[in-house]
Amino acid sequence: MLINCQSISKAFGAQQLFNDISLTFSSGERLGLIGPNGSGKSTLLKILAGLETADSGKIIYRKGVKVSYLAQEDTFDPDLTVEKALFLAAADEADETARLGRVKRMISQVELGQGTELVANLSGGWRKRLAIARALIKNPDILLLDEPTNHLDIQGILWLEKLLSNQQFAYVVISHDRTFLENTTNRIVEMNRCYPEGFFRVNGNYSRFLVERNAFLESQQQLQEVLANKVRRETEWLSRGPKARTTKARYRIDKAHDLQSEFSDVRRRNSADKQLQIDFEATGRKTKKLVEVTAVDKSMGGRTLFSNLSFVLTPGRRLGLMGANGSGKTTLMNILAGKTAPDNGSVFFADGVRVVLFDQKREQINQEQTLRQALSQTGDTIIYQGNPIHIVGWAKRFLFQPDQLDQPVSRLSGGEQARILIARLMLQPADVLLLDEPGNDLDIPSLAMLEESLLDFPGAVVLVSHDRFFLDHVTNKILGFPGDGKTVMYDDFNQWLKGQQANESARRQQNPPRKKTAVPRTKKLTYKERLELESIEEQILTAEETLIHCRQQLTNPAVMENAEELAKWCALLQPAQDTVDRLYARWEELESQNEGQ
Structure with missing residues (x-):
């Protein structure tokens, strides 16, 4: 057990989000948290993260458990570099060298280039990756993710699915992306007032949840019909004005009132699952080619x-x-x-x-x-x-x-x-x-x-x-x-x-790894070439950083809306790629020559 919620409730003013909810989050948990807007999902996540307090109830954490939280919308100092933002987030690492190494590994894991890019220059998708990296670098035992696919394109979502599948920590994820839930969860909890406990939990992925949810809701509708028939019969009996003179009569009168109360509760819960009513209006034209x-x-x-x-x-x-x-x-x-x-x-x-x-x-x-x-x-x-x-x-x-x-x-x-x-x-x-x-x-x-x-x-x-x-x-x-x-x-x-x-596979076949240039073993590196070899790796890192920056700018919405800026970055992209290719070729040449000595 990592976190145990016992009978927690939360309201904002007169609006009751949830009441008397008890949930346990365990090691290996990959829990999808779903529910209608306004059901309290994000608030519950903030309570688990310690950012909000419950109005009542208890939350018990396993001793020493590390909880990390990814908000729907990130907040970063725009003047920080990617590396600096992650360096600050890894404050639990006292050794500065180890801390920097941890940051470098995280930057590589989330594919954020060399980390020298300013946060202010990142597009929404890359900022989301940075926010995910900031949550991961804290080495959590349980990660709380609120709509992590927001701002990510399809490739980014696929990347996140793969990332989560390779992690050992537990996580709780709020998402409206049903395919994402299908691929990343092993338990689903839906928060909704239509359930007797205020939530419904199913062990399994989203498909399994749908099967069990539909069966439960059908049973609740059947229960409502059965109770309605019983209430109708008891109401007819009560309307005849029975006297509560015997224990049996008093018991039946009390039972009739309890039955009416139970029926009202079931009907209220069943009607709580309201749905949007959408019906687009067509013009009715018969044209085949619009x-x-x-x-x-x-x-x-x-x-x-x-x-x-x-x-x-x-x-x-x-x-x-x-x-x-x-x-x-x-x-x-x-x-x-x-x-x-x-x-x-x-x-x-x-x-x-x-x-x-x-x-x-x-x-x-x-x-x-x-x-x-x-x-x-x-x-x-x-x-x-x-x-x-x-x-x-x-x-x-x-x-x-x-x-x-x-x-x-x-x-x-x-x-x-x-x-x-x-x-x-x-x-x-x-x-x-x-x-x-x-x-x-x-x-x-x-x-x-x-x-x-x-x-x-x-x-x-x-x-x-x-x-x-x-x-x-x-x-x-x-x-x-x-x-x-x-x-x-x-x-x-x-x-x-x-x-x-298939396109990616074809691209790799068209650009196979470069074969090292054959260099006569008798040819030695000059002093100038040895200096060049020592510094070329740093040059490659700088050139790759420039190339990544160009690519990121071409997906930046602000740049896309400015034709002059877009033209500038388009013009810089190919020279940046050429520089990287040239430096790699030179590095391989120098390495081959050095190995031949």
């Missing part, structure tokens, strides 16, 4: 994002876009939305076709507005599919409470703001839905409802997401962006992944 993309090219700052790209969007086509951050996915979405023009080629839209864009940056939301204003620009009545709906009823459909309507949007969580955008999308009749990371911050039940709605949508869907489960269930084609200016069409995510692996 959008046709023909031989489209697009470059930014001299870098080709994609070239000679052609495809057709028809009703029922659900196209997923896959590739690393900065590979051109969002740019293509903006071209389809008419916000950006292609350099060459054409994009044909059917007459009157309606294209609606879901923006991952949520720039469409005014943070100063109230929730009421964000949901409706026309007062307290909303027209949906030709029918009037009051704002309160509309808000409840998206799991908002009436007392939230006058709160500013800025006070709402990321998941709640995502639900606002979905509510707006539902009010816009569309032929084509462009969804850029629509699942960000949504909980698993909301993601499931979004999936079902998209599967029922009769128009075309173009989708960018790092959620593999979501992509597998929704899309019927994948357009891959390898990052070399080309694009490839795949049938599903697994085919795309195999394609990526």
